[in-house]
Amino acid sequence: MKNGSVEYVADKRSLPHVKTSDLYYSAYLLSSGGRIEAVQVCLDGSKKVSFEFSGPKIQELTKEYLSGEATVNLRELKSSLKHLKDIIYQEAKTT
Secondary structure (H helix, E strand, C coil): CEECCEEEECCCCCCCEEEECCHHHHHHHHHCCCEEEEEEECCCCCCCEEEEEECCCHHHHHHHHHHCCCCCCHHHHHHHHHHHHHHHHHHHHHC
């Protein structure tokens, strides 16, 4: 299922997965207990980066984020955003 920049990844893995290119949504997932499973960098010149997350609460967190009802520790969100930007920077250097 796709909703804006959110894509549920359906496969045989035990935990639900979400793939997104939304940096703020990614930071929210990371700061709320989501685990980064994969990072994809688009090599067609668009400079697009996608993150894939997993975790037992991924679908619940997605519903909260998309409905505008998400709450977060601001310090954790800021730290997660910085971490994601560091990953993007490292990925850009290697591609």
